[in-house]
Amino acid sequence: MIKTDVIIIGGGATGCGIARDLTLRGAHHCLLEKGDFASGATGACHGLLHSGGRYVVNDPGAARECIRENAILRKIAQKCVEPTGGMFVRLPGDSKMFRDRFLKSCDEVGISTEVLSPTRALDLVPGLNPAIEEAITVPDCSIDPFRLCMLNAYTSRHGGGEILTHHEVVAIVKEKGVCVGVLARERLTSQIKEIRGRIIVNATGAWGDKIAQLSGSHVPMSLSKGSLIISNHRLTNMVINRLRPPSDGDIIVPNEAVCLAGTTSLPAGDPDTIEVDPVEVDIIASQAEQMIPAFGSTRLIRTYTGVRPLLKSDAADGRAISRGFRIINHHNGMFSILGGKLSTYRLMAEKMVDVISDEFGLKVACKTADIPLEGQDELSGYPLSKRLKTMEDIICECELISRGDVEHAINSIGTQYIGDIQHRTRLGMGPCQGGFCTYRALGIMQDLGRVSPDESLKILQQFLQRRFKGIRPALWGDQLKEEQLVESIYLGILNMEPQE
Amino acid sequence: MTPLTYDVVVIGGGMAGFTSALYLTGQGYKVAIISKGDPVCCLSTGCIDVLSSDKNPLDGIPGLSRDHPYHLVGKKGITDALNFFKRIMQDTPIPYSGTPRKNRTILTPIGTAKTTCLVPMTMAGSETESDTYIHVISFKGLKDFFPSYITSGRRNIRFSLYDAGTSSTIGIATLFEDKSFRREFISWIQNLELPHGKVAFPAVLGIRNPLKILTEISDQIGREIFEIPTLPPSIPGLRLFRTLKSSFIKSGGDNYWGKVIASVESQGDQIEAVTLKSPGRPSRVPGKAFILSTGSFVSGGLYATRNTVKETVFDLPVFVPGTRKDWFKEDFFQAGHAIETAGIKVDSSFRPVNTRFGNLFVSGSILSHAEIMKNHCGHGLAIATGFRAAKICEEFLS
Incomplete structure (x- = not known):
């Protein structure tokens, strides 16, 4: 049994942010995450550090939070944030009235803008549709959600906190009507661990109601699915937004060598079973194409979808619901933190830990806005220059990951999960989406004695199913060609049988 | 410009194309192969899968879908074609083992047993x-x-x-x-x-x-020693391709390798020549008959756009199964995705249907309803249809 002060459920940005904040204020805690870090909405978003421009007209409160946090994260999380800058582009037919409201609201909220002529905008982003009427710059950035979580967790791990990934909470332990702990199941071994704590924080996003129900409580949520597509090329160096009220497919974010475009907004059911519909891909691609024409012909390497954990409201459309957040005291020892967004994760964590401090009578002020994230120096990172240095023994040809990189990742975290290696090295993130290198990475895991041959075949099969789910909605052109080759390897050469 | 007109111009240098070409050079015809690059067979195990459902691969034919190209070749035709293939490989450094009437299994790199028919002698054990x-x-x-x-x-x-x-x-x-x-x-x-x-x-x-x-x-x-196939790049696949190519050259054929077709010249219902992209003066390859064996998606004979499928050389009409939503099943391991049926529909003389060309024949995995992954019939289909298309072409020329 593990004994601690605070049990955090959920290893997304909010949960990891709370863990770091608690560490800096000196409170012991244990974080439980059923997958790897950022495996819910945190990892399934645009990777956009909002300037607030997207919300400024309809939700100035959320926009104000965004611009404040934007400035803080640029300072404290330099290794996660790429200060790309962003622009809102107005296409023929887009409302000029909205543009005027947009500029006025940005001014009121304090988002710095500059209006650019089409020529100047095209100088900055040559791939833009030359027919644009004008562009307005904003301080949007690209952000890496996974690294952000990893670095927040780093502080906790090095400060005495317990971080247990691949541990799913299956029950809440209650005594006399009060939550005193949880039971968590280790994913691979199914072993159950008991963790006892004084306060439980439910930071599970779309799974919030499921967890609240385990404690006999309930949280009012409105789940909204948002799907995205990934292009095989970095078609823009700046974040591109459409200058109109929030709608489908209106944001394109550059990230490393690719671009992420989305999103959609559809009512969602169970967050564990959501899938991308091919129609969503068509919608996003055709919208993105209006801003950057090459999006219509570029190769799409994958699709993904996440569930926004929005607060329940009377608004019919998910987009009209506030992106603000709320902390709910269930008055049984559990708190749920809901809503919000990646850009404001730090603020959410601060407010949550303020509440916890009050409960504990702690009088330490929040420091997360001032101290840069720990562990950034150690972060080997994915810069291409580093990957090019060791061109020997390349295991993943798409992303230039060597056998040494894979062995280092496996040994440093002692993992049995292929996803963990992919997140930490970019293995399998390129055009083949792990079709070739996953077999090799699992072979290396066998060599290192981490998994047995039987286990690795099972993991390989699960991986191939998951992978297929992501690429299936966008299969045409070169990606379809690649997919048929991958299929011929696993179903033909290896004669892999479906698993029951 | 090439002064002579080829009897047959084969477009696509894979298993189907080489089978056609080798048969025709053996009969004394002047043949050219145009290929944009090394074929997909380089990525294969080198084994000849014919049909994996039954002990005798030919017994599985009645169970295939009505439109499967094997029906156009028939059991005897398939047997003749596979025997022809065995015969031409016999005197090369990579002879084959097995008979068209019997399937066998080989050990795969993950320890499973894969059903196939003819195997390179190095895998016979x-x-x-x-x-x-x-x-x-x-x-x-x-x-x-x-x-x-x-x-x-x-x-x-x-x-x-x-x-x-x-x-x-x-x-x-x-x-x-x-x-x-x-x-x-x-x-x-x-x-x-x-x-x-x-x-x-x-x-x-x-x-x-x-x-x-x-x-x-x-x-x-x-x-006793045997080889186990590997993931691509596959050496047995590479050996097969190199052997076929050198046999073709030895038999007097011309090859245009690494060449992409830029345009097609036709007169009435006859294709007269294809023109190749080149850095200098475009070269023209004239022929009396043409065989299209450019393969399916992986080889680039077919190309899918967001909504439909195109044939990449002649823009022939393509059979497309429904809309993109219907192309793939949800399960990766559930063989038989509808997209596998996409391809060129041909009549019993292997001419594409609904086209005006009378001297064009189609063979190999570009044919519609072949469903190669589902049936495990890749190289077998290429050899059988390549052989039959060549024979029909021969009749046409005489």
Whole structure:
């Protein structure tokens, strides 16, 4: 049994942010995450550090939070944030009235803008549709959600906190009507661990109601699915937004060598079973194409979808619901933190830990806005220059990951999960989406004695199913060609049988 | 410009194209092959899958969908074609083992048994029953073959690793061409004191003369040896392609390799020539008859857009199964995605339907309803339809 002060459920940005904040204020805690870090909405978003421009007209409160946090994260999380800058582009037919409201609201909220002529905008982003009427710059950035979580967790791990990934909470332990702990199941071994704590924080996003129900409580949520597509090329160096009220497919974010475009907004059911519909891909691609024409012909390497954990409201459309957040005291020892967004994760964590401090009578002020994230120096990172240095023994040809990189990742975290290696090295993130290198990475895991041959075949099969789910909605052109080759390897050469 | 008109111009240098071309040069015709690059067969195991459902592959034919191209060839036609293939491989460095009337299994790199029909002689001894002890000898760091996978679910198997100093299949296969490398390697094996049973290697025992190398090792270590296919790049696939290409050149054929077709010249219902893209003056390849064997999506004979499928050389009408939403099943392992039926529909004389061209024949995996992954019939289909298209072409020319 593990004994601690605070049990955090959920290893997304909010949960990891709370863990770091608690560490800096000196409170012991244990974080439980059923997958790897950022495996819910945190990892399934645009990777956009909002300037607030997207919300400024309809939700100035959320926009104000965004611009404040934007400035803080640029300072404290330099290794996660790429200060790309962003622009809102107005296409023929887009409302000029909205543009005027947009500029006025940005001014009121304090988002710095500059209006650019089409020529100047095209100088900055040559791939833009030359027919644009004008562009307005904003301080949007690209952000890496996974690294952000990893670095927040780093502080906790090095400060005495317990971080247990691949541990799913299956029950809440209650005594006399009060939550005193949880039971968590280790994913691979199914072993159950008991963790006892004084306060439980439910930071599970779309799974919030499921967890609240385990404690006999309930949280009012409105789940909204948002799907995205990934292009095989970095078609823009700046974040591109459409200058109109929030709608489908209106944001394109550059990230490393690719671009992420989305999103959609559809009512969602169970967050564990959501899938991308091919129609969503068509919608996003055709919208993105209006801003950057090459999006219509570029190769799409994958699709993904996440569930926004929005607060329940009377608004019919998910987009009209506030992106603000709320902390709910269930008055049984559990708190749920809901809503919000990646850009404001730090603020959410601060407010949550303020509440916890009050409960504990702690009088330490929040420091997360001032101290840069720990562990950034150690972060080997994915810069291409580093990957090019060791061109020997390349295991993943798409992303230039060597056998040494894979062995280092496996040994440093002692993992049995292929996803963990992919997140930490970019293995399998390129055009083949792990079709070739996953077999090799699992072979290396066998060599290192981490998994047995039987286990690795099972993991390989699960991986191939998951992978297929992501690429299936966008299969045409070169990606379809690649997919048929991958299929011929696993179903033909290896004669892999479906698993029951 | 080429002064002569070819009797037959084959477009696509894969299994189907080479089968057609080799038959026609054997009959004395003047043949050219145009290929934009090395074919997909280089990525294959080199084995000839015909149809995996029954013990006798031909018994599975009645169970195929009504539109499957095998029905146009018939059992006898398929048998003749496979025997033709065996015959042309007989005098090359990579002869084949097996008969068109019997399926067999080979051991895969993950220890499963794969059903196939004709296999390169270097895989003839492949063993999938676990009562025979198998010792796998692989190479340190080889990234497309991890022998530990094979031990999954199989008790009677062990492996040893030899450090060849390189990690690619092609690198190691090249080393095996060197006599002194082999000498050192063989003496290393002799020191292993292997128990009785068979010895298996990933398929890297040389590129040009694998059977000779295999026999040499087998004789010296006193064990029966067989090769296990690897993930691409696949050496047995590469050997097959190189052998077919050199046989074709030896038989007097012309090849235009690495060439992409820029335009098509036609007069009435006859194609007269195709023009090749070139850095200088475009070259024109005229022919009396044309065989299209450019393959399916992987080879680039077909190309899918967001909503439909195109044929890339003549823009022939393509059978497309529904809309994109219908192309793929949800399950990766559920073979038989609808997109596999996409392709060119032909009549009984292998002419594309609903086109005006009277001297164009189509063969291989570009044919509609072949469903190669579902039926495991890739090379078999290429050989059978390539052979039949060539015979029909011959009739047409006379």
